[in-house]
Amino acid sequence: MIISLFGYHQSGKTCLFEILSQRKIEGHQLTSGQRHEIPRAVCQVPDPRLDLLSSLYPERKKVQVHLEIEDFPGLASGDIPTSQYLAQLRKAEALVHVVRGFRDPTIIHPRGKINPVDDIRCLTEELILSDLVMVNGRLEKLEKDLRKIKDPEAQKEKELLEKLRPLLEQGSPIREYHLTASEEKMLRGFCFLSLKPILHVINLDEQDLASLPNPELLLPGLAPEIPVLAFCGRIEKELLELEEEERQIFMGSYGLSETTPGRFFRKLYEIMELINFYTIGKDEVRAWAVKKNTPAVKAAGEIHTDIEKGFIRAEVIPLVELVKHGSWQKAREAGLLRLEGKDYQVQDGDVIYFRFAQ
Ligand SMILES: Nc1nc2c(ncn2[C@@H]2O[C@H](COP(=O)(O)OP(=O)(O)OP(=O)(O)O)[C@@H](O)[C@H]2O)c(=O)[nH]1
Ligand SMILES: [Mg+2]
DSSP: OEEEEEOBTTSSHHHHHHHHHTOOOOGGGGOGGGOSSOOEEEEEOOOHHHHHHHHHSTTSEEEOOEEEEEEOOOBOSSSOOOHHHHHHHTTOSEEEEEEEOOOOTTSOOTTSSOOHHHHHHHHHHHHHHHHHHHHHHHHHHHHHHHHHSOOHHHHHHHHHHHHHHHHHHTTOOGGGSOOOHHHHHHHGGGOOGGGSOEEEEEEOOGGGGGGTTOGGGGSTTOOTTSOEEEEOHHHHHHHHTSOHHHHHHHHHHTTOSSOHHHHHHHHHHHHHTEEEEEEEOSSEEEEEEEETTOBHHHHHHHHOHHHHHTEEEEEEEEHHHHHHHSSHHHHHHTTOOEEEOTTOBOOTTEEEEEEEOO
């Protein structure tokens, strides 16, 4: 799963990238113009429940969910980004728009003023516009083809795109249109940007640190359903340099109870509608991320296609129940393991053992 960090020039994208990946980026890599490739890093998703489970099996390796993040170059102004930029952005599973909130007058904002709500509005419009361009192009082609030859599939696609077009023209993202499963499938190849989950992350000024838990107060006029999160890049970057003990003291002095990665990934899970399930293997205790409502057989496929193909049954217990009983064996003896079939919808926090035929 690839998550792309993008936004206007010098908003703090690389800073967030470093904080999430716990990796320092060398100075020369910071200059957008010189980059040929978009830097990518694997992030480990903090998971207190996995820590608990892992404490029952201290000799086994703990494996957190890994997500890949990409650090896009900054956008220079409100112009539509190049098609190459957009094509790369379309590969992402979710978008993270890093928004300038800090005021520092020595760092010039490409739009000339610090106005996070306006930045969110403008970039949202850009994404919608880029989808509209695609829809118009495709409709033109479909209309031409359908004049030559009747094709029921192409006709259906045309009808769906004709429903989406006015929505985009009014400035609404495709996300707001309730797509059926077959419609979603029909659109998959387009990788529409306004259909992707998007999180706006505001890089706050140190003076605004008190607004960290409720950034919406600093964003008057922003629709309440737009997901936002705040972080203070400058402080968090300093935290990266510290040892654990010093870090706790430093955080305490700013009244911070948690660093950004925990809050970021929780919010990202929410907007991407992800949940975690867990497995206890011979050598490792591991967390896996799947979309909500994933059937057990598909969750098995996340681990290995052989387990999906040979799926027999899933033995399931909520992680908290398992931890209460101390081990898988004891939970089994207490009759707490449920046997579930292929269609069982995996729940957040399930610990699962998949029985399968090889
Ligand atoms: N005052 C202040 N400066 C910050 C903060 N976060 C980042 N900066 C500075 O802003 C500049 C840009 O930060 P980056 O993280 O490189 O921003 P970016 O969005 O990756 O920039 P481009 O990739 O060039 O678009 C750097 O000089 C940072 O030191 C902050 O919270 N406060
Ligand atoms: Mg950068």
